[in-house]
Amino acid sequence: GAGVSQSPSNKVTEKGKDVELRCDPISGHTALYWYRQSLGQGLEFLIYFQGNSAPDKSGLPSDRFSAERTGGSVSTLTIQRTQQEDSAVYLCASSPEIRAGTDTQYFGPGTRLTVL
Amino acid sequence: QQQVKQSPQSLIVQKGGISIINCAYENTAFDYFPWYQQFPGKGPALLIAIRPDVSEKKEGRFTISFNKSAKQFSLHIMDSQPGDSATYFCAGGTSYGKLTFGQGTILTVHP
Numbered sequence: 458g459a460g461v462s463q464s465p466s467n468k469v470t471e472k473g474k475d476v477e478l479r480c481d482p483i484s485g486h487t488a489l490y491w492y493r494q495s496l497g498q499g500l501e502f503l504i505y506f507q508g509n510s511a512p513d514k515s516g517l518p519s520d521r522f523s524a525e526r527t528g529g530s531v532s533t534l535t536i537q538r539t540q541q542e543d544s545a546v547y548l549c550a551s552s553p554e555i556r557a558g559t560d561t562q563y564f565g566p567g568t569r570l571t572v573l
Numbered sequence: 574q575q576q577v578k579q580s581p582q583s584l585i586v587q588k589g590g591i592s593i594i595n596c597a598y599e600n601t602a603f604d605y606f607p608w609y610q611q612f613p614g615k616g617p618a619l620l621i622a623i624r625p626d627v628s629e630k631k632e633g634r635f636t637i638s639f640n641k642s643a644k645q646f647s648l649h650i651m652d653s654q655p656g657d658s659a660t661y662f663c664a665g666g667t668s669y670g671k672l673t674f675g676q677g678t679i680l681t682v683h684p
Contacts, residue, residue, distance in 0.1 A: 461616070490671070492674075498676065498677070499579075499662060499674050499675060499676035499677045500617070500662060500674040500677075502671060502672075502673070502674075505671050513671065548616055548617075550616070561607070561619045561622075562619070562672065563618075564609075564616025564617050564618065565616050566614065566615055566616050567616055
């Protein structure tokens with residue numbers, strides 16, 4: 458079956474512009490996560506959606522970052538007024554159940570964001 | 574409290590050698606410890622995972638050793654191959670929380 462897909466694969470934008478990154482999770486997966494991976498760095502947690510519960514936004518670095526998940530499926534991560542330090546690979550993952558800390562997370566290939 | 578510290582940052586091993594990556598955690602509530610493998614341009618993928626009720630888990634050439642009292646766990650790759658060259662992430666998690674990842678180790682296996 459299809460895995461997690463993300464689009465676009467690459468995004469180059471100018472400082473100050475807004476960007477939207479899309480994630481299509483594996484069908485039927487109730488949990489969805491966004492991470493940021495800067496060059497040579499680990500996986501920085503951003504936000505986590507679990508079924509119909511309120512999302513865990515504790516990892517969002519500033520109010521310029523927001524995310525939504527429509528219909529329990531597709532998710533969009535929005536970065537407003539992008540800054541150069543936002544340049545990174547943004548990874549999306551999904552997992553089949555709601556035991557978030559113990560489920561296998563299935564990652565997409567990521568979106569490489571470059572802010573000029 | 575939530576940190577997972579991983580070392581080394583990078584590791585170079587000759588083909589056939591043993592690769593060892595170490596992680597230490599602080600949150601005693603963690604009850605699940607996975608390792609993820611990431612190849613360039615790809616997302617991470619689950620490699621092997623362990624629960625704290627066992628001290629070791631082996632799958633093929635990959636073994637996790639777990640020391641609950643020391644709050645440490647490690648990944649051993651036996652007979653390392655050039656195809657194992659990748660970035661490895663450890664993590665800790667609980668049933669009611671999210672996974673916390675280590676900073677990653679870049680493994681290079683020379684032929």
